[in-house]
Amino acid sequence: MENIIDIFKAYNGTGYYCILFIAALIYLWFSEEDKSIRAILVIAPTIIQILFFVPYFYMIYNMLDEGTYYRILWLLPMTLVIAYAGCKVIGDNTKMGLVIMSMILIISGSLVYTSVNMSRAENPYHLPAEAVALCDMVMPEEGEERVWVAFPPDMVHFVRQYTTEIQMPYGRESIVESWLREDNDMYNLYLMQVMPADRLAELAERYYCNYVILERERQVDGVMEDYGMHLVGETDNYLVYRTAVPFW
DSSP states (O other): OHHHHHHHHHHHTTSHHHHHHHHHHHHHHHHOOOHHHHIIIIIHHHHHHHHHTOHHHHHHHHHHSTTOGGGGGGGSOHHHHHHHHHHHHHHHSHHHHHHHHHHHHHHHOOOGGGSTTOOOOSSTTOSOHHHHHHHHHHOOOTTSOOEEEEOOGGGHHHHHHHOSSEEOSOOHHHHOTTSOOOOOHHHHHHHSSEEEHHHHHHHHHHTTOSEEEEETTOEEESOGGGGTOEEEEEOSSEEEEEOSOOOO
16 A cells, blocks of 8 residues: 555655645536536546555556556546636636636646756757757658667657657667666667777677767777778767668
8 A cells, every 4th residue: 555655646746736636526526417527527537546546456457567557647637627627616606716726826836947857949849959960860761761770878769759760779678777678789888888899880780770870979999980880970969870781
């Protein structure tokens, strides 16, 4: 039970959002008369919330998919329930409803743009400009087969968000620590402080990588050109090398 409570606390952060949701749910239990709306916004969320705190349900879930129990809470339509209940409060009593909802927003809300996790978008894709530039450098022309490219670990997530036309030798299954990390030689190579050029060429051939991208400050043991890798592009922080691996 303690693990369940810890997961619930971690998911709800400061707790304001959770309090609003529970208050809205209680209010709708007594005020909502439409059967369809009650089934979707009141009964179903209540059942999910109750099941979440049942230890036997937790045990069964973990047997099937350990470590992702918090995803049960994703099934709760918190935003929808809070918004609907708020509109209903205002609709039933406009003046008092507006005062109550305004006070709730002032007390529990915060300006999201002041968060350390927020930054001004560099482009319409909301991705680092260098990630987009690197993808465009190695992107196959229309009608051509997909290319295989080895990216530094910090770029992998951005590449997949931008395009599916680029194949990579490793992905999140090797990067995310909380998962049962899949061992990958190319990923391990990028973790090395000094990268052997001969080993990079060997792995590029094994994983069919047409390009390898390195950090500009990356220390490399050996000369890249001696192993068939040639510089074909660069950005402020990254270098793009074409390998000897032929395109499919």
